[in-house]
């Protein structure tokens with residue numbers, strides 16, 4: 001019984017000391033990890049580690065909302081070229097498995113709100129065009145992003161509301177968008193989290209698991225570095241909330257992941 005971590009930044013500098021040991025620990029409990037990109041500076045490290053573990057780590061391509069600045073259009077053009085090259089087999093065997101992470105973050109800085117929206121819309125178009133799932137980061141902006149997805153949805157759009165931390169109404173809304181899932185991470189284990197109550201009445205078919213490593217470590221690792229192997233703590237908490245076994249959590253969430261990432265990128 002193994003799980004899938006759908007969101008981890010395993011190329012982060014937090015892992016340079018012990019990357020291989022960390023990946024081994026992850027391999028004991030996981031069958032795959034999906035790596036979202038941040039900006040131009042994170043691409044090389046991401047591809048390096050994915051090349052090293054090609055059947056275990058899967059890269060994605062996109063621009064994080066916190067990295068959107070006045071030059072975002074130029075950056076997106078470069079990223080689009082990389083995706084096209086990988087699609088055409090030019091980028092030695094690397095295949096991007098998703099678009100992101102993109103989205104809107106109004107927590108840190110609202111200066112580039114309009115640019116963030118524009119960058120999100122462009123990446124939604126890529127997701128449709130390349131038939132790749134879109135990975136959505138929403139901070140203080142969940143309703144805005146839900147509305148944008150609803151407005152731009154078609155049968156070719158699928159994706160993940162990464163690090164879902166919304167209320168029941170928002171969870172319900174997402175569960176009604178075809179081919180979209182909620183990524184549930186370490187915050188479900190936090191004492192003050194409202195997520196357990198929210199998810200009690202949300203069907204498991206709408207849920208996938210993630211760590212967001214090295215960030216958001218689950219209890220009892222709070223305040224330290226998170227890593228993909230800790231995904232089991234998230235799964236355990238979810239099993240508790242839903243009153244089912246870990247095996248069922250693994251089975252359903254893995255099926256959900258395969259539905260989102262399709263067979264073109266993930267075939268087992």
Ligand SMILES: [Zn+2]
Pocket residue numbers: 007009036101212
């Ligand atoms: Zn992330």
